[in-house]
Amino acid sequence: MAAVTALRETALLVNTARGLVLLAMALALEVGVSRRILDPVFFSSPSQIYTAFVTMFQSGTLQRHVWITFYEVALGFATGAILGTFCGLLLSRLRLVARIVVPFFMMVYGLPSIVLAPLFILWFGIGVMSKVAISVYVIFFSVFIAVYMGALYTDQELIDAVRVMGASRRQLFFKVILPATAPQIYAALKLGIGLALIGAIAGEFIAARAGLGYMIFFATGTLDTPTVYLGIIILALFSVILQEGVNLLGRALVRWKFYDEK
Amino acid sequence: MKPKIVIEQVGYHYPGRRQVVEALRDVSFTCYEREIVAVVGPSGCGKSTLVSLIAGLKAPPSGRILVNDSEVSGPSDDVGVIFQRSTLLPWRSVVENVELGLELRGVPSRVRHETALDLIRKYGLGGFERKYPHALSGGMQKRVALIQTLAFNPAVLLLDEAFASLDAQTRLLVEDEFVRVSREMGKTVLMVTHDISEAISMADRVIVLSARPGRVKANYKIQFEKGRGSVLEVPSLPEYSEYFRTIWDQLEVSGVSF
Numbered sequence: 330m331a332a333v334t335a336l337r338e339t340a341l342l343v344n345t346a347r348g349l350v351l352l353a354m355a356l357a358l359e360v361g362v363s364r365r366i367l368d369p370v371f372f373s374s375p376s377q378i379y380t381a382f383v384t385m386f387q388s389g390t391l392q393r394h395v396w397i398t399f400y401e402v403a404l405g406f407a408t409g410a411i412l413g414t415f416c417g418l419l420l421s422r423l424r425l426v427a428r429i430v431v432p433f434f435m436m437v438y439g440l441p442s443i444v445l446a447p448l449f450i451l452w453f454g455i456g457v458m459s460k461v462a463i464s465v466y467v468i469f470f471s472v473f474i475a476v477y478m479g480a481l482y483t484d485q486e487l488i489d490a491v492r493v494m495g496a497s498r499r500q501l502f503f504k505v506i507l508p509a510t511a512p513q514i515y516a517a518l519k520l521g522i523g524l525a526l527i528g529a530i531a532g533e534f535i536a537a538r539a540g541l542g543y544m545i546f547f548a549t550g551t552l553d554t555p556t557v558y559l560g561i562i563i564l565a566l567f568s569v570i571l572q573e574g575v576n577l578l579g580r581a582l583v584r585w586k587f588y589d590e591k
Numbered sequence: 592m593k594p595k596i597v598i599e600q601v602g603y604h605y606p607g608r609r610q611v612v613e614a615l616r617d618v619s620f621t622c623y624e625r626e627i628v629a630v631v632g633p634s635g636c637g638k639s640t641l642v643s644l645i646a647g648l649k650a651p652p653s654g655r656i657l658v659n660d661s662e663v664s665g666p667s668d669d670v671g672v673i674f675q676r677s678t679l680l681p682w683r684s685v686v687e688n689v690e691l692g693l694e695l696r697g698v699p700s701r702v703r704h705e706t707a708l709d710l711i712r713k714y715g716l717g718g719f720e721r722k723y724p725h726a727l728s729g730g731m732q733k734r735v736a737l738i739q740t741l742a743f744n745p746a747v748l749l750l751d752e753a754f755a756s757l758d759a760q761t762r763l764l765v766e767d768e769f770v771r772v773s774r775e776m777g778k779t780v781l782m783v784t785h786d787i788s789e790a791i792s793m794a795d796r797v798i799v800l801s802a803r804p805g806r807v808k809a810n811y812k813i814q815f816e817k818g819r820g821s822v823l824e825v826p827s828l829p830e831y832s833e834y835f836r837t838i839w840d841q842l843e844v845s846g847v848s849f
Contacts, residue, residue: 490678493646493666494692494743504691508682585682585723 373555378562381555390544395563397540401457401529402522402571405464409525410518413469417476418507431477438470442528446535455536463528468521475517479510515579522575526568541567592623594657595747595779596645601654602804603640613804614640618654620798620807622747627773627780629790632800633842638783641805642751645781646672658747668696671740675752677732679724685735686711686720692743703742710738714772730761737769741776748773750782754789766793767822787842791834792825799841809841 355375361367362374369377385391420427442463449466453459483506491505533542541564548556603615614637622628632638643649645656647665656663658670671692679688686707693703711720716734724732733753740748753769754762770793773780784790790797791813799809813819815828825831 486674486676487678487680489643489646489648490672490674491680491691491695492648493670493672494739495666495668495695497695500695504695505680508680511682583682 370552370554373558377555378558381553381559385556385559391559391563394539394541394544394560395567397457398460398526398529398533398542398567401460401532401540402464402525405461405529406468406518406522406525408461409465409468409521410472410514412465413472413517414476414514416469417473418480418502418510421477421480421506422502427477434470434473438474442467442524443531446528446532450532450536455538460529460532460537460540463532464525467524467528468518471521471524472514472517475513476510479513480506483509511582515582518575518579519572522571523568526564526571530564592626594621595624595626595659596622596781597655597657598641598645599655599657601641601644601651601656603637603644603649603651603653605640615644616804616806618800618805618807620810622779622781624779625774625777626796627770627782627794628796628798629794630781630783630798630800631785631787631790631838631842632783632805633802634785635803636800637803637805638785638800639751642672642749642781642783645747646670646749668743669745670747670749671743671745672749672751673733673736673740673753675755677724677729677736677756679732679735679739681724684721684723685716685727688724688735689739689742691739696743707738707742710742711735714738714768728761729757730765733757733765734768737772741772746779748778748780750780750784752784753782755784755786763823769793770822787835787838788826790838791831792822797834797838799838802843809838811838 358367358372359374359376362369362372362377382391420430445466446459446463449462450459453462487509488501488505491501496504529540530542533540534546537543537546541560545557545560545564548554548560598621599619601615601618602613605612605614618637618641620628630638630641640649644651645658645663647663647667647670650664658667661667679685680691683691686704689707689711690700690703693706694700698706708720711717714734714737716731716738719727719731724735727735736753754766757765766789780794782790782793795813797811797813798807799811800806801808811834813834815825815830817828819825819828
């Protein structure tokens with residue numbers, strides 16, 4: 330009991346300290362910028378950022394930017410994850426095809442998304458689709474590699490044990506290989522969501538009409554520093570929310586790792 | 592007695608990078624119905640290969656293996672295998688694992704669920720039905736694996752070092768339970784082990800394989816004047832040490848002899 334109480338007290342201390350650090354930073358910025366100790370071209374005070382937030386929120390432009398980026402990442406994420414899982418599982422069954430194709434996959438995977446972004450914009454235009462394509466590209470490869478390797482290296486003893494119980498190839502696939510690969514799929518989705526966001530934002534930096542990346546890029550060009558900071562803060566929160574979404578998805582995939590009973 | 596497992600002049604080679612490795616050479620023996628036969632041999636003598644061959648997980652390149660009078664060409668409903676490591680599916684609860692064999696055979700879910708629950712309770716694991724394997728001890732996992740195999744009712748049980756991973760006491764208890772259950776259900780058992788004591792305590796017959804390539808070196812019928820009691824009692828019977836010494840000498844354990 331004493332240990333539990335001590336743990337709670339430590340948690341309280343840590344949270345309070347974190348709050349104080351955040352408050353101190355905000356206060357320093359506020360005072361620094363309003364007293365002109367910090368150059369307002371490079372820094373913004375919390376009150377300026379808040380004003381930018383209210384203005385953009387009331388006009389609805391902020392919601393539009395957030396929605397566009399969310400749409401790009403979510404659509405790209407879903408498409409890429411489904412395609413990557415499908416191809417990974419399929420190629421793990423078709424050994425000969427895999428031997429021919431996988432080296433090319435690895436070659437393309439090695440290219441940074443920022444290098445391919447201009448090409449995608451050429452192909453799919455400056456609208457939403459080019460950023461969706463970048464997200465798909467990033468997610469696809471990280472999920473593909475995890476699923477392909479996971480399915481290829483599923484514990485042979487587990488496979489043998491279920492084979493002697495009379496499983497057909499099809500049953501082996503759905504009852505052993507697929508669930509055995511679930512933790513790898515989860516890990517790939519976690520890695521992939523961050524990369525997909527980076528890819529979409531990179532695309533918006535290069536050419537776009539809307540989105541958080543576009544908003545930040547445009548504000549930088551017009552020296553609208555509070556909006557730049559606002560964009561960065563929203564992007565950070567956005568990333569946390571996306572990660573949490575993937576966590577929920579992952580826990581559904583590998584629920585047996587989290588619960589003793591169901 | 593009816594022959595249940597017949598092994599005729601079986602040889603097996605593993606393809607290697609430089610040269611093929613000969614695992615088994617000209618192995619022949621028979622297990623009869625309701626018999627418990629132990630195969631002992633030094634490590635690398637092809638014991639596990641033998642289990643894989645009988646289970647139909649590999650095709651024998653030479654010789655013949657018959658189970659229930661029909662030649663083994665793949666996994667069959669007549670054969671169940673218990674492996675050394677836990678092979679329970681970690682994403683399935685105990686009851687879902689026990690159901691697996693019936694599920695693969697297309698038994699309706701209500702029926703297989705009832706069957707599984709009955710077996711689990713019968714073998715003293717009531718209350719653990721909904722636990723996942725990682726929450727169970729090694730001994731319990733082994734019991735679940737046994738129940739899982741009994742659930743689809745194979746006539747022949749193969750054990751590949753099945754008890755080697757358990758701690759000494761648990762091991763004796765699980766072994767004893769296994770012998771009682773398999774005798775009660777009239778199973779034919781072929782167990783491979785490196786442990787002479789385990790072989791003598793559990794089996795009616797012990798077959799000694801030579802070092803690689805494995806060949807049948809000796810075949811001992813294990814009999815006790817006063818009858819064998821439980822697995823725990825066998826080591827205190829007078830004949831035990833005699834069998835142990837004879838088999839030990841046959842194994843040629845790095846030149847050490849009694």
